[in-house]
Amino acid sequence: MKTSWKLGRVAGIDVFLHPTFLLILFLPAAATHLPLLLAMFGCVLLHEFGHALTARRFGIDTADITLYPIGGVARLTRMPRAPGAELLIALAGPAVNVAIAAWLYLTLGLASAVGLGDFAVELLVMNLVLAGFNLLPAFPMDGGRVLRALLGGWIGRARATTFAASVGRALAVGFGIYSLLNLNLLPVALAAFVYLAAGAEEAAVLADERRRNGLAEEAIDWSAPPGYRWIQTGRGVWRLAPIPVASASHASWGPRWR
Numbered sequence: 432m433k434t435s436w437k438l439g440r441v442a443g444i445d446v447f448l449h450p451t452f453l454l455i456l457f458l459p460a461a462a463t464h465l466p467l468l469l470a471m472f473g474c475v476l477l478h479e480f481g482h483a484l485t486a487r488r489f490g491i492d493t494a495d496i497t498l499y500p501i502g503g504v505a506r507l508t509r510m511p512r513a514p515g516a517e518l519l520i521a522l523a524g525p526a527v528n529v530a531i532a533a534w535l536y537l538t539l540g541l542a543s544a545v546g547l548g549d550f551a552v553e554l555l556v557m558n559l560v561l562a563g564f565n566l567l568p569a570f571p572m573d574g575g576r577v578l579r580a581l582l583g584g585w586i587g588r589a590r591a592t593t594f595a596a597s598v599g600r601a602l603a604v605g606f607g608i609y610s611l612l613n614l615n616l617l618p619v620a621l622a623a624f625v626y627l628a629a630g631a632e633e634a635a636v637l638a639d640e641r642r643r644n645g646l647a648e649e650a651i652d653w654s655a656p657p658g659y660r661w662i663q664t665g666r667g668v669w670r671l672a673p674i675p676v677a678s679a680s681h682a683s684w685g686p687r688w689r
């Protein structure tokens with residue numbers, strides 16, 4: 432994250448602004464609604480702190496929080512494996528926006544008295560939209576994580592991730608095409624991000640699950656007699672086979688053997 436500008440450090444977490452964030456200054460809304468736009472990104476930042484501080488309660492640190500024009504990203508040092516923890520961490524972000532909206536609603540009289548009534552109402556609506564949008568089941572957005580957590584306890588983490596990632600990619604394609612047809616380029620970038628991130632995280636989770644399943648095999652003595660190697664003859668079934676002389680130099684291609 433060296434290319435990002437550090438805004439400060441809050442609750443022990445560095446907050447960065449990505450240079451592309453300045454793109455929002457070129458949005459048509461920036462000319463007329465810049466204070467509102469900046470206030471909204473302040474709420475996005477609080478949303479990310481909702482994730483980060485809830486993760487901390489589960490012993491998970493946050494490397495940093497970075498604001499992009501398409502939203503904020505809290506980089507947790509690891510992802511919770513327990514569905515309950517993932518559920519609460521994912522819900523904490525949108526919950527912050529709902530809390531801000533409720534607070535704005537309760538102080539609307541005060542805001543109107545100082546001439547900020549319209550501003551408060553617009554920010555209130557934006558926070559409700561932020562909460563609702565993030566809760567769409569488009570993994571790895573918050574709603575997608577909620578979906579995976581709910582499914583995870585039922586069909587297992589790997590299959591839940593594959594399912595949530597597939598839903599996430601499908602929604603990203605639909606949302607991306609819709610935004611492209613309407614020439615809204617920031618949402619197209621968001622859709623592309625969701626599409627790619629869904630695939631990347633799915634691959635990481637599946638590799639992690641394979642590694643965990645492999646740990647049981649690790650205990651087996653994989654030493655093979657000279658001239659023999661282990662070959663897999665089925666799912667989790669291994670047997671010793673003689674190494675053909677011609678391909679002996681490729682023997683290291685096989686499973687772990689020492």
Ligand SMILES: [Zn+2]
Nearest residue numbers: 524525565573
């Ligand atoms: Zn979030």
